[in-house]
Amino acid sequence: MSLIAATHLKKVYGVGETAVTALNGVSLQVEPGEFVAIMGPSGCGKSTLLHLLGGLDRPTSGSVMIDGHNLSDLSDAKLTEIRRRRIGFIFQFFNLIPVLNALENAALPITLDGVKPAEAKARAAEWLDKVGLEGRSDHRPDQLSGGQQQRVAVARALVADPALVLADEPTGNLDTHSSEEIAGLLRQVANDWGRAVVIVTHDPRIAAYADRIIFLKDGAVVDETVLEPRGSSNGRNAELAGR
Amino acid sequence: MSVRNAILGLLADHPRHGYELRAAFEALAGGAALWSVKPAQVYTTLARLEEGGLVAQDSVEQDGGPEKHIYSLTPAGQAELADWFASGVPAEHQRDEFFVKLMLSLSTEVASPYRVLQAQRSKLYQELHDLTTRRNRADPRRELAQIFLLDKSIMHLEADLRWLDLIEARLDDIRRQPLPRPTPRPRGRPKIGIRNSRNEEPGYKANTSP
Numbered sequence: 001m002s003l004i005a006a007t008h009l010k011k012v013y014g015v016g017e018t019a020v021t022a023l024n025g026v027s028l029q030v031e032p033g034e035f036v037a038i039m040g041p042s043g044c045g046k047s048t049l050l051h052l053l054g055g056l057d058r059p060t061s062g063s064v065m066i067d068g069h070n071l072s073d074l075s076d077a078k079l080t081e082i083r084r085r086r087i088g089f090i091f092q093f094f095n096l097i098p099v100l101n102a103l104e105n106a107a108l109p110i111t112l113d114g115v116k117p118a119e120a121k122a123r124a125a126e127w128l129d130k131v132g133l134e135g136r137s138d139h140r141p142d143q144l145s146g147g148q149q150q151r152v153a154v155a156r157a158l159v160a161d162p163a164l165v166l167a168d169e170p171t172g173n174l175d176t177h178s179s180e181e182i183a184g185l186l187r188q189v190a191n192d193w194g195r196a197v198v199i200v201t202h203d204p205r206i207a208a209y210a211d212r213i214i215f216l217k218d219g220a221v222v223d224e225t226v227l228e229p230r231g232s233s234n235g236r237n238a239e240l241a242g243r
Numbered sequence: 244m245s246v247r248n249a250i251l252g253l254l255a256d257h258p259r260h261g262y263e264l265r266a267a268f269e270a271l272a273g274g275a276a277l278w279s280v281k282p283a284q285v286y287t288t289l290a291r292l293e294e295g296g297l298v299a300q301d302s303v304e305q306d307g308g309p310e311k312h313i314y315s316l317t318p319a320g321q322a323e324l325a326d327w328f329a330s331g332v333p334a335e336h337q338r339d340e341f342f343v344k345l346m347l348s349l350s351t352e353v354a355s356p357y358r359v360l361q362a363q364r365s366k367l368y369q370e371l372h373d374l375t376t377r378r379n380r381a382d383p384r385r386e387l388a389q390i391f392l393l394d395k396s397i398m399h400l401e402a403d404l405r406w407l408d409l410i411e412a413r414l415d416d417i418r419r420q421p422l423p424r425p426t427p428r429p430r431g432r433p434k435i436g437i438r439n440s441r442n443e444e445p446g447y448k449a450n451t452s453p
Contacts, residue, residue, distance in 0.1 A: 041408070041412060204368070204371060204400070204401045204404040204405065205371070205375070205397065205401055207368065208368060208371040208372045208375045209372075213368060215364075222361075223361045223364070223365070225364070225365040225368050227368060227369060227372040228372070
């Protein structure tokens with residue numbers, strides 16, 4: 001079973017003459033451990049699609065199945081729970097809490113979910129180590145580089161053990177070197193840790209790390225390129241992980 | 244030409260035989276997969292360089308084997324090599340098979356220009372994925388030069404992909420413009436006093452295809 005199964009997604013903002021169709025019949029499936037990049041010109045519906053896949057917004061019509069849950073059928077409370085436990089989010093501007101250190105930021109989702117502070121911090125510390133931030137746990141965001149802050153955000157996205165990680169322009173605020181490091185880390189999230197990863201990006205060099213690129217235009221999928229066929233035993237993409 | 248000048252450069256280090264030159268060139272150029280040369284090309288080039296007085300050949304007897312031809316650089320070859328090092332190499336960005344393909348798709352209706360663009364984009368992303376993989380596999384402690392060569396290709400591919408996006412965004416505008424056509428040239432000797440009306444025709448025709 002696919003981890004993501006989105007069917008005929010349509011999203012219209014506004015009504016009547018001012019209505020704007022952001023997505024117009026998008027269907028896609030993503031498998032566990034797969035890394036998918038979504039590309040397209042500004043305003044093509046990339047971020048809208050990511051928001052619908054993450055349950056941050058509801059489609060006008062069509063359905064999103066995440067890990068066996070039909071998001072349309074869920075109450076707001078249940079949707080929040082699925083978001084917090086099964087989906088990790090990474091944003092362009094990191095969205096870290098300035099007054100919390102790296103460990104506290106990474107632990108935040110499970111702390112809010114009621115996990116005891118000691119256990120939450122232990123799990124967060126484990127993920128900070130995995131993303132290459134050992135020794136930086138007590139640094140606040142303003143004491144970290146952009147690339148390091150995004151690594152904290154990756155640890156925060158993974159701390160709840162989600163099945164899916166969604167990233168909206170995760171390298172849009174980083175230099176080329178840090179961007180490729182984050183792309184390699186996301187490759188590792190898919191390869192080594194088995195999560196499905198879906199990113200929106202404008203950057204061809206980042207999209208080249210994915211297994212598959214989906215191209216959107218005017219709210220519809222216009223093309224798709226498979227870079228790493230499924231079942232290829234991750235031969236080449238294993239080389240891209242953890243750069 | 245690159246192979247010719249590279250051979251001069253390799254001989255500046257020390258005299259070598261043809262096989263050694265070929266292997267050294269391929270290693271320097273990024274590996275045989277990236278730029279391979281046939282033995283015949285090396286020997287033909289060496290023969291021309293010898294004819295031009297840029298290299299000299301010496302034969303060395305081998306124990307139980309045929310004579311080995313060793314080539315070395317002459318003073319004229321050293322001067323030629325110095326000129327090459329002192330001048331720039333022109334970038335080769337203008338000739339583009341994909342561009343010709345796209346223009347043909349706009350004029351013939353055999354293929355959709357949008358599909359041609361998509362096929363090209365897919366191909367370039369495959370290459371970008373492969374090159375990124377190879378670059379990340381390379382060891383920066385031993386293969387830094389090769390990494391920079393791969394980086395150059397990656398940067399060019401990135402630029403090509405962005406260029407495809409620009410074309411795709413303006414493809415409808417391009418289709419509305421006339422396609423370039425050759426300017427007719429008068430045949431034979433120009434006749435004095437007779438105006439050749441063909442020369443006054445515009446070199447473009449309107450592209451009426453939708």
